[in-house]
Amino acid sequence: MTEPVSHLDQAVIAELQGIMGDSFGLLVDTFRQDSLGRIESLRQHVAGGAAEDVRQVAHSFKGSAANLGALQLASLCQSLEAMGKSADLADAPVRLQHVETEFTYVIAELEALLPG
Amino acid sequence: MQDDSLTILIADDSNTDRLLLEAFVRKLGHRTITAVDGVEAIECFHRQQPDIVLLDALMPRMNGFEVAAQIRREVGDTFIPIIFLTALTEADSLAQCLEAGGDDFLTKPYNSVILKAKINAFRRMLKMHGTLQEQRDEIARYNEHLLREQDLAKRIFDKVARPGYFKANNLRFSMSPMAMFNGDILLVALQPSGNLLALLGDFTGHGLAAAVGAMPLAQTFYGMAEKGFALKDMVRELNAKLYEVLPTGVFCCACLVELDFEHHTLQAWNGGLPDLFLVHGREQRIERIPSKSLPLGVSSSDAFDPAPGMYEMEPDDRVFLRSDGIHETVNAAGDMFGEDRLEAILHRDIPMAAMFDAVMQAVNAFAEGTERTDDVSLVELVMVPKQAFQTGSDVVPLVRELQGPVDWALDYELRMDSIRSFNPLPLMLHILLEVPGLRGHAGDIYTILSELYANAVEHGVAGLDSSMKETHEGFVGYYLQKEQRLRELADAWVRFHIEYRGDDNGGCLRIVVEDSGKGFKEVPDMTMPESGGQFSGRGLPLLKTLCRSLTVLSPGNRVEAVYDWQYKQSRA
Amino acid sequence: MAINSTLSDDGKELTIHIDGRFDFSCHQDFRSAYQRDDADPSHYRIDLKGAVYLDSSALGMLLLLRDYAGGDEANVKILNPSEDVRKILRISNFQRLFTIQ
16 A cells, blocks of 8 residues: 655645644635636636746746645646746646646645644 | 834735735734735835835736835835745846845745744844934934034134225235134234234134134224234233133134334234244345244133234235144145245245245145145235325224214323323223214324323323434333333323314314423424424324324423314225 | 053052044043043153144143143143154143143
8 A cells, every 4th residue: 555645745734734823724715716716717828828828827826836835736837837938838738737636636635634 | 022023015916825924924923014916015015114025026017026116216215125025936037036126035935934034134134224324314413413503603703703904905815715614713903003913813623613712802802903902912811811711622823913014013922823934025034933822712821921022024024924724734645835845935036925826826736636725824914114005995984873972071090000000092092982983083093192191101200301212222221211210100190181072073072181290391392303303203293283283281291182073084 | 543541550640642643533532541530640641752743632632631630730741742743832832831851
């Protein structure tokens, strides 16, 4: 049996919980809403071929993901950001799909940390 | 810790990151304000005046770079640390943050240890900057205050020093425009006798200290000069006045000179200034007049010596007065101008009239290339024949509208102790000059009083024969004898009887001087002698030309002078 | 500019040494040199051996010391002035107020 692979940096999560205290739930909630909004707009921009917009949204998403200790998610966002920057969105739909999948793991793990 | 807490503005459009950072900052004990874009950030900045600004670089409506630039423009040199929040990693983007006016940046993911270290560092800088700024403002306020006081002092200084005879045709001077600040002062007055008096002073300290000393100095100088006090009495009084007024440690190095155009003599007193140079043209000789006394205002004791020296001058001979500015003038190499250079110029074979300019030019050329070029006080006074001397100014006292007494008489008797030690002329003149309109005639009045009084004391009381004065030996002997007889006499007196009657046009002054002497065997002839030799030399005949009438009353110990004057014919 | 003062063993004589330019910038140091809480000397000596220049405010400071030391009864000696410094003292006739050696 293998250890379940975590999608979050546990040290970061521990620090966040320490600092946010009771507001940790609010943080997770905010992150979920921010992220859903970003994923939705990334879909539109990728579909519309708006490379600069892809770059900006992916950039912001990357920062937030990093702050929450979701390093794999941040890394995926960064590669999307790079595509936007190079104005080559050929592989973007696939990469966005990876981002969405990774996000579902991340948010599930975060919500599992919340009480009841 | 509460005292150290700061107000920190966080501007980030990412709700997650903003929420997170807010929690981080609060955990460190600071107050937070949040904004969701650049425009709101500016509004919050105006409203709450935060101590530190944390700015996301990429924001809707107005990005972080623009916000930073606008804040910098608005706050001027007030220190507001701006820290960029960024997930950027490329070096050029980070450089862009700093160029836009950022002081530092914080990369995502946030790290509470780094955040704490950065905020603490900026808090220390803010404190230091605040202290510096307070000190700078305090210095600026102090400086402004000082400038105001100096300006005030300068105005006082100029006002008290100004009413002098600075346009006299035998006077040239250069006073630094900074005179007030180096404490140099020049005063020039005319004695009732027509003698020209000049005082060059150099106060220790400057600004207000100099102005404070300048007031009593100038007022005493002009007041006493106008009343005809002797130079020695003026020096003594100036010293007493300054000693009384000035704090210990502030004093006035000064010299006073009196030019007598009639007898071509110079009286000079020097207390603490560099040697005066008296240039004798015909003999091509330079006589130095060194400081022989303590400066004015140092001591009231006998250590202060008010006695001036007496020097002979011929027409066109000149005396140079200076403060230490000339020989202390420093050239670009740091050498001082010194005494030798100055004396060498005066020894050069140039016309006497060119000496003043030559000195000034040499000093200015010497100081070329240094900052201090005109910090020099130099005064030149030339002996001229009496008729050639012109005051050059309209200092002739104004006709007074004020009414004084118009019909009065006074009797004044001096006994022996007073005759020996007291000069009554300033007092008498002081009373007479209170008569409206008579100030313009001060010279005449002074001459009449002084000749009549000298006549009464020397010939009447002391019984001396003025024919003694015809030879040089006799001249000296005459004064020695006078002193001796005055010492010996016990019961002598001189009486003044003065009557005055005036109206709107002018007035008539009758002065009778009577002495306790025996008088003369015969009433003297009063025509002007061709070459001296008559009983009174030139004294009484000279008076006859000034007065409506001059009468020697039998047996010769009473002389009556009647002097008329009119308003419109004021003598210059 | 450097000013320091030394007290004789019996505490009666205070010697103030002045090095460099003696001018207004020395004001505070000079005053602290003679206004000492730990001493009440009856004689003062100003050693100018190391003084290269003296301006009129220094003359003023000497007068302040003289006042502090008792005015006309003060016992203040000025020692070792250079030729230039001696000349400045002479022009102001300070030899009438101080013993200059």
